[in-house]
Amino acid sequence: MKGVSAHYGEARVLADVSLRVGEGEVVTLVGRNGAGKTTLLRCVMGLHRRMAGTVTVAGRDVSAAAPHHRARLGLGFVPDDRGIYASLNVEENLTLPPVKGSSAWPLSRIYDTFPVLADRRRAPGAKLSGGEQQMLALARVLRTGARVLLCDEPTEGLAPLIVQQIGEILLEAKKHGVGVLLVEQNLRFATQVADRHYLLAQGRIVETLANADVRRREHELLRYLGL
Template sequence: MSTDNTSVLNGSQKSSLAPLLKVSGLQGWYGESHVLHGMNFEVLPGEVVTLLGRNGAGKSTTLKAIMGMLGRRRGSILFEGQQTISLPSRRIARLGIGYVPEDRGIYASLSVEENLLLPPQVKPGGMSTERVFAMFPNLKERINSHGKKLSGGEQQMLAIGRILRTGARLLLLDEPTEGLAPVIIDQIGRTITELKNEGYTIVLVEQNFHFAATLADRHYVVEEGHVVDMIPNAELAVNVNKLHSYLGV
């Protein structure tokens, strides 16, 4: 398993660590539409952090901004202390950041195996295809199936497995449970827990708050393109009414 000690650190030890990812004053635009209005948050090594908020709050746009996928952005994004705000997407990915978009981005005409083997390794330690298949047995059974023939759950597994093959250690997951059956959601949850235990760091955008609450260390609440609150998972019970108010539950 992982040799990364962050996976076994307690809360006080983690709090003394430098952030793996630090986003400060992040502004972002789609064309002329100003979407992000000063996003501020940080993620420590080995954490699972969620971005929560209503539809249109800017959560998914934040992940795209981190990956350099917005046409225009300003502010500061530090990954392992390196400023990435001016870097193109291809260079950001090669720093060790993996992104699974909401639409999963599977190549419909390629087989499961071809999809897995397509991305280049960006860092040492990427998972072997055998390890991915051990994590997602459904994919091994569909190894020769084209992407267009996979179920939504199988596509999500493939999208995550493809990123794990690259060696990325910071994973940005955008709505990984959207539209999936409960049994597949449970499997995705077990996978995220396993990855966390192995020292991966994960930023999770998720509408399924109950799913996120079983996984995350902290929750950032996003409204109108900026963070309005941060709730540690340990304090969730006493803040549930406030969170429901934010989310309109």
């Protein structure tokens, strides 16, 4: 994205934001609550229409494209509420979205990677735990063939073992060339999976940090984030 600004009513939430995510790269977006992180993901996906600036996917300008057109070009969104269809079972949630492109994970691979989903394939979405729902949300996007994942706080409120599994899945996707833009407050988790980090403050990118910078300044950043 380049020069992106976004508003809610008269309030400006993002101001001239530019960033990029490369193929097979995990990039985190770090900032206080209310800094505009979720709005930024929604702008990339086309879900927030009051924006100016440019969003480009694989060299193609999609700034005026509807969300479903962006999805067909390879963007996949995992929202913070996970977006699980409560009345559908796990397998129906996985097979409902259309599959685009040769990079789509087949159902057999999904179940090999997410064995808990194989065990729960007939369970309604509403009956899954928070960790199982997060696994399902990630698996569903990978099955569509998305080449860029937009993940909003995927580890929030989850047990350490589930957080570790989510990290392993993101690294597996990265290994196969998938790019990830990750909104994440857990700095230690972020440094385990990400290549670099953007610090968002008051709607602007104020720093780009390497993993070494985050580790060296962890206590400072945690105080800044209010954690």
